[in-house]
Amino acid sequence: MDLNIIIQPIDGPREEEKISIQKVRMAIKLGFEVVALNVIVDGQQMEGKNLKIPEPPVIKLGDFEMAEVKVAGKTFQVKSRLTCVVSDTNQCHHLTRSPLAKKYDILAVQPMNEKIFQHVCGNMEVDIICLDLASRLPFTLKREQVGQASTRGMFFEIQYAPCLKDRIARRNTISNSRILTQLTNKVNIIISSGSSQVMDLRSCFDAANLGLLFDLPENKCKEAVWSNCKKVLSQAVSRKLPGKGVLFMGGASQLQPSDQWLLKACKMPTTGQEVVSSEKKSTVSITSDCSIVTKQKKKKIRLS
Amino acid sequence: MSRRRGKVCKQRKLNIRTLTLEYKRSKRKVINEYNYMDVTLDFGEELGYRGIPVDSSMFVNIIENSLKLLFGEVGASIVFDVVKYREKNRRAILRFYERDLVKLWSSLTMCSEVGGKVCAFRVNKVSQSMADESLRYFQ
Incomplete structure (x- = not known):
């Protein structure tokens, strides 16, 4: 080179x-x-x-x-x-x-x-x-x-x-x-x-x-x-590249079938608690309204 | 016939097995003192530059000068031979001691002028034995 x-x-x-x-x-x-x-x-x-x-x-x-x-x-x-x-x-x-x-x-x-x-x-x-x-x-x-x-x-x-x-x-x-x-x-x-x-x-x-x-x-x-x-x-x-992390918010019913593993990984924790799943190194937090917040480095997840 | 064929096949298999058993991995014990280098002197004639005719003696002289320019008297004392030289292509095979490889190579890359003309040495191949060099370019 x-x-x-x-x-x-x-x-x-x-x-x-x-x-x-x-x-x-x-x-x-x-x-x-x-x-x-x-x-x-x-x-x-x-x-x-x-x-x-x-x-x-x-x-x-x-x-x-x-x-x-x-x-x-x-x-x-x-x-x-x-x-x-x-x-x-x-x-x-x-x-x-x-x-x-x-x-x-x-x-x-x-x-x-x-x-x-x-x-x-x-x-x-x-x-x-x-x-x-x-x-x-x-x-x-x-x-x-x-x-x-x-x-x-x-x-x-x-x-x-x-x-x-x-x-x-x-x-x-x-x-x-x-x-x-x-x-x-x-x-x-x-x-x-x-x-x-x-x-x-x-x-x-x-x-x-x-x-x-x-x-x-x-x-x-x-x-x-x-x-x-x-x-x-x-x-x-x-x-x-512009950002280090991307945040999206949406309801649990709106999840795509490819992202259903997030619900299983969480195992219904108490509200307001943060769980780090081992599969894709993404942090998942569940709010009181049962909506899921995903965060991934340099990867955009679109929830439709 | 079918039995015969079967016998033959068995014999062949046996032969192959014996061959594989006999095969041994050998290592070359004779260490070559010399290294060989395939070099061309490029005047950039494809790009429109002009070159000058170079004899074998002049070719040696150019390399000696470039060695002396970079490494002084120590560099000038490096021993090397021109095994083959083709005047038309300005392509040569050099033979030198293994310990002088770095000095010779770096002095060749640093050479950029011969007789007021821009030039460059292109190293095509470096090897430990003469058998690796392709001699068809020198016929």
Whole structure:
């Protein structure tokens, strides 16, 4: 999985689409199953009420591309990702409020100050924190903040594309990522390309092997490329879902035959008492009017 | 005839049973020192980029340079051989010691320029024995 293929705004939408299709085709050829197209937004675009966040990129894959996927017997998905370069708490506030940012599948934040980094680790709900590892970090990372972020389920990103060309960038990425792996106890780390050109893409096994340079053990390298990216996607879906529980009220006679087990599970307790049934982990409470209240996590029950 | 057939079948069954009894699971005791890697040098000619012709000696030189860039003099001292090379495809089989796998592979992925042209090494296969490599690409 590669969750960072950068799409730069080039003049002319046709050229932009052409290049992005080239990148996706190359990703299919190299054996990726999930690819995320990344749109980077500066801090200046986030100021004020008028946000300049572009709409998520859409790519129409032709039959030629999908034929290659079908031959390998795999599935292929293209996700969208928004990365915001943030240097102020106001910008974070605007980002969480904006409806356009919710259209993207994955949300990532690149903090520039120590204050903002602390705010992001403690309060914000994002999937990925990406730091600019190719240059010297503007602040020192602390174990408390990094640990707080990892317990909240955020992932740190290591990009390998900037270290392909420049020698100084390579030196910085290796040293910075070694610090990062030490602080996070070698968990909650993603390795992704961050490539703006087509030829900067490498296959997933190459990326996993590069993890050994960043001081990760062999099993964690594979996790950083495959399973951790899956966790990011699943977390991004759960972040979008609105509620944690749903309540419905209705009479006992209105129950559907599929939900009749609720009456048996209750065994007619006294009024106002709560019973937790073991079958589906749902709480059932009976009120004085003999109406049944069911509560299930992330599942809607409709009583007609 | 029917009796005969029955006898034959019994004999066959017996044979099969004896065969299964004789079968033993064996383990390879000889440990290979070497690993083999199937590599192509890709200039992105399908995407419209231009490449340059590369000899076998130049191919070795590119890998040595990339090793030296990433790991310094220690990396330059890594021993590897080019077993087969096809100039048309720029595809080669490399042989190297098992302990140098990570260093060689990572230096190959880090290589991104040859003679001012953009390029990338694609690793097709890594294996412990020469028999696993498919040689039909080199005919």
